[in-house]
Amino acid sequence: MSARAAVIMAAGQGTRMKSPTPKVLHKVGGRALLDRVIDTVQAAGCERIHVIVGDHSPEVRALVEKRLGAAAAAAVLQDPPLGTGHAVLCAADALADFDGDVLVVNGDCPLLRPEDLEPLYNLRRDGAVLGILGFEPHDALLYGRVIRGADGHVIRIVEPSQLTEEQRGVRLCNAGMYLAGRADLFRWLSRLTDDNPKKEYFLTGVIAEAGAEGGLIRCALAPESAVMGADTQAQLSQAEAIFQQRRRAHFLAEGVAMPAPETVHFAWDTQIAAGATVEPFVVFAPGVKVEAGVVIRAFSHLEGAEVKAGALVGPYARLRPGAVIGEDAHVGNFVEIKNVSLGKGAKANHLSYLGDGSVGAGANIGAGTIFCNYDGFFKYETHVGENAFIGSNTALVAPVKVGAGGMTGSGSVITRDVPADALSLERSAQDDRLGWAAAFRKRKAAAKAAKMRK
Numbered sequence: 251m252s253a254r255a256a257v258i259m260a261a262g263q264g265t266r267m268k269s270p271t272p273k274v275l276h277k278v279g280g281r282a283l284l285d286r287v288i289d290t291v292q293a294a295g296c297e298r299i300h301v302i303v304g305d306h307s308p309e310v311r312a313l314v315e316k317r318l319g320a321a322a323a324a325a326v327l328q329d330p331p332l333g334t335g336h337a338v339l340c341a342a343d344a345l346a347d348f349d350g351d352v353l354v355v356n357g358d359c360p361l362l363r364p365e366d367l368e369p370l371y372n373l374r375r376d377g378a379v380l381g382i383l384g385f386e387p388h389d390a391l392l393y394g395r396v397i398r399g400a401d402g403h404v405i406r407i408v409e410p411s412q413l414t415e416e417q418r419g420v421r422l423c424n425a426g427m428y429l430a431g432r433a434d435l436f437r438w439l440s441r442l443t444d445d446n447p448k449k450e451y452f453l454t455g456v457i458a459e460a461g462a463e464g465g466l467i468r469c470a471l472a473p474e475s476a477v478m479g480a481d482t483q484a485q486l487s488q489a490e491a492i493f494q495q496r497r498r499a500h501f502l503a504e505g506v507a508m509p510a511p512e513t514v515h516f517a518w519d520t521q522i523a524a525g526a527t528v529e530p531f532v533v534f535a536p537g538v539k540v541e542a543g544v545v546i547r548a549f550s551h552l553e554g555a556e557v558k559a560g561a562l563v564g565p566y567a568r569l570r571p572g573a574v575i576g577e578d579a580h581v582g583n584f585v586e587i588k589n590v591s592l593g594k595g596a597k598a599n600h601l602s603y604l605g606d607g608s609v610g611a612g613a614n615i616g617a618g619t620i621f622c623n624y625d626g627f628f629k630y631e632t633h634v635g636e637n638a639f640i641g642s643n644t645a646l647v648a649p650v651k652v653g654a655g656g657m658t659g660s661g662s663v664i665t666r667d668v669p670a671d672a673l674s675l676e677r678s679a680q681d682d683r684l685g686w687a688a689a690f691r692k693r694k695a696a697a698k699a700a701k702m703r704k
Contacts, residue, residue: 252350252351252374252431253297253298253348253349253350253351254294254295254296254297254298254350254351254353254371255296255297255298255299255300255345255348255350255351255352255353255432256291256294256296256298256299256300256352256353256354256355257300257301257302257326257338257341257345257352257353257354257355258284258287258288258291258299258300258301258302258355258356258357259302259334259337259338259354259355259356259357259426260274260284260301260302260303260310260314260357260358261302261303261304261307261328261331261337262274262304262358263304263306264358264481266481266482267480267481267482267483267486268482268483269483271309272307272309272310273358273480273481274287274310274357274358275307275309275310275313276480276486278360278361278480278486278489278490278493278518279360279490279493279494279497279516279517279518280517280518280519280535280536281360281517281518281519281536282313283357283358283359283360283480284301284310284313284314284357284358285313285317286360286362286518287355287356287357287358287359287360287362288301288317288318290355290362290363290364290367291353291355291367293364294353294364294367294368295364296353298345298348299318299324300323300324300325300326300341300344300345301314301318301324301325301326301357302326302327302328302337302338302340302341303325303326303327303328304327304328304329304331305327305329310325311325311327323344326340326341326344327340328340332444332449332450332451333444333448333450333451333452333453334426334450334451334452334453334454335439335442335450335451335452335453335454335455335456336442336450336451337453338354338435338439338453339436339439339440339442339451342436342439342440345432345436348432349432350431350432351371351374351429351430351431351432352429352430352431352432352435353367353370353427353428353429354426354427354428354429354435354453355367355427356425356426356427356477356479358479358480358481359476359477359478359479359480360480360489360493361475361476361478361489361492361493362476362477363476366383366472366473366476366477367383367427369381369383369470369471369472370382370383370427370429370470371429372470373429373468373470374429374430374431376468377466378465378466378467378468379430379431379434379460379463379465379466379467380404380428380429380430380434380456380457380460380465380466380467380468381428381429381430381467381468381469381470382396382404382407382424382425382427382428382429382457382467382468382469382470383425383426383427383428383469383470383472383477384396384422384423384424384425384469384470384471384472385422385423385425385471385472385473385474385476385477386421386422386423386471386474387423387474388474390420390421390423391410392410393410393423393424394407394408394409394410394423394424394454395407395408395410395413395417395418395420395422395423395424396420396422396423396424396469397417397420398422398469402468403466403467403468404457404461404467404468404469405457405461405467406457406458406461407424407454407457409454422469422471424454425472425477426453426477427477428453428456430456430460434460434465435456437459438455438456438459438460439451439453439456441459442455442456442459443455475492493518494515494516497516497520498511498512498514498516501516501522501528504522504524505524505525506522506523506524506525506526506527506528507525507526507527507528508527508528508529509529509530510529510530510531513530513531513532514528514530514531514532514533514534515532515533515534516534517534517535517536517537517538518536519536519537519538520534520536520538520540521538521539521540522539522540523540523541523542523544524542525542525543526540526541526542526543526544526545526546527544527545527546528546529545529546529547529548529564529565530548530549531548531549532546532547532548532549532550532551532552532564533550533551533552534552534553535551535552535553535554536553536554537553537554537555537571538552538553538554538555538556538557538569539555539556539557540552540556540557541557541558541559541561542559543559543560544557544558544559544560544561544562544563545561545562545563546563546564547562547563547564547565547567548564548565548566549564549565549566550563550564550565550566550567550568550569551567551568551569552568552569552573553569553570553571554570554571554572554573555569555570555571555572555573555574555575555587556573556574556575557569557575558574558575558576558577558579558594559577559578560577560578561575561576561577561578561579561580561581562579562580562581563575563581564581564582564583565583566583566584567581567582567583567584567585567586567587568585568586568587569581569586569587570586570587570588570589571588571589572588572589572590573587573588573589573590573591573592574590574591574592575587575592576591576592576593576594576595576596576611577594577595578594578595579592579593579594579595579596579597580596580597580598580599581598581599582597582598582599582600583599583600583601584600584601584602585598585599585600585601585602585603585604586602586603586604586605587604587605588604588605588606589605589606589607590604590605590606590607590608590609590621591608591609592604592608592609593608593609593610593611593612593613593636594611594612595611595612596609596610596611596612596613596614596615597613597614597615598615598619599615599617600616600617600618601617601618602615602616602617602618602619602620603619603620603621604619604621604632605621605623605624605629606621606623606629606630606631606632606648607621607623607631607632607633607634607648608631608633608634609634609638610633610634610635610636610637610638610654611636611637612636612637613634613635613636613637613638613639613640614638614639614640615634615640616639616640616641616642616643616644616660617642617643618642618643618644619640619642619643619644619645619646620644620645620646621646621648622645622646622647622648623648629648630648630649631648631649632646632648632649632650632651632652633650633651633652634646634651634652634656635651635652635653635654635655635656635670636654636655637654637655638652638653638654638655638656638657638668639656639657639658640652640657640658641657641658641659641660641661641662642660642661643660643661644658644659644660644661644662644663644664645662645663645664646658646664647663647664647665650664650665650666650667650668651667651668652664652667652668652674653667653668653669653670653671653672654670654671655670655671656668656669656670656671656672656673656674657672657673657674658673658674658675659673659674659675659676659677661677662674662675662676662677663676664676
């Protein structure tokens with residue numbers, strides 16, 4: 251099998267997105283469009299990946315260098331932008347030492363999968379010097395058509411503005427993705443001209459160059475969803491909807507119970523084991539792993555969290571990064587947990603914030619408990635031991651520890667470590683002023699009546 255490389259087109263301005271965020275950094279399933287395309291070409295076996303970037307988007311270059319490394323010239327600058335053909339040609343030097351097939355793909359196709367690209371490689375193995383990816387859209391109005399001869403081989407691509415009436419009836423459209431040997435591809439690109447109203451070098455011109463040499467040009471068919479770009483916020487939302495439909499179908503097929511799957515939203519890396527239950531209106535942000543037997547109740551939000559077998563989360567719970575919910579533990583309504591491990595069978599059932607620390611197995615966290623973990627400059631940890639009992643409305647001011655079996659009285663502000671099996675209280679003395687409430691009500695009622703008479 252020939253070696254594989256990829257050139258990803260990500261230098262566009264993305265003005266139609268009408269956003270300060272570069273187009274390819276918008277997200278589907280909680281992952282940037284460009285990240286998703288890099289994932290796809292890596293899974294397709296591309297050992298060398300180069301991304302064409304513009305000088306207007308340093309954030310895109312930063313993502314590429316984080317993913318692929320700065321030393322390998324993974325980010326290739328197109329400056330000035332002179333069209334799609336010129337963009338790919340900018341990668342010629344970076345791939346000068348490469349001997350194999352070069353795949354050209356768009357950086358804004360979040361639903362592209364490795365299996366959508368494999369037919370291109372099959373075309374190359376069957377003798378095509380150039381393989382292009384086509385699709386048959388529901389509405390072909392805005393797409394260039396792939397024109398084939400009687401033998402099925404590609405002759406040319408015709409842009410929408412230049413279509414004849416006969417060509418408008420062609421269903422096969424150009425997805426803008428190509429595969430060819432490195433030497434062939436860059437030779438054809440070097441021959442392109444800018445003899446057009448836009449004075450740009452168009453990538454579609456490689457078809458004429460390959461055809462002029464007598465090479466076999468073939469087209470592989472991909473689903474429309476696989477090659478759909480995300481040029482606008484509307485298209486981005488459409489891609490998100492398709493992604494969510496796929497993920498819901500996947501988890502249902504894997505044995506995850508969801509009574510209202512259309513209300514549940516997943517991230518690209520969500521992991522849920524068979525036998526778990528996800529109630530309506532749950533959101534999984536990136537980095538969540540849920541084991542078997544877990545119940546995630548309605549209106550909960552999870553991100554960067556792990557929920558172990560048999561645990562119960564929600565309703566209206568929020569698990570933030572670093573939350574680890576142990577086996578058979580309970581996290582109830584309006585409880586927020588961040589960077590805290592909750593031990594086996596521990597419970598935090600009501601209206602609490604637990605941030606930075608740990609809660610031991612079997613411990614009970616009363617309603618209104620707060621881990622006071624931040625002083626405005628640094629974060630500190632709170633550790634609650636096994637089988638401890640934290641009374642309602644306790645404020646645990648970190649750094650602090652509650653020993654195994656320790657208890658705190660309701661309403662306490664705990665600033666020192668609580669010894670194991672001890673009860674710690676922190677309250678001012680209660681002052682009972684007999685008759686005060688009755689006198690207060692009588693005085694206020696008289697004042698209100700006097701005001702009404704005026």
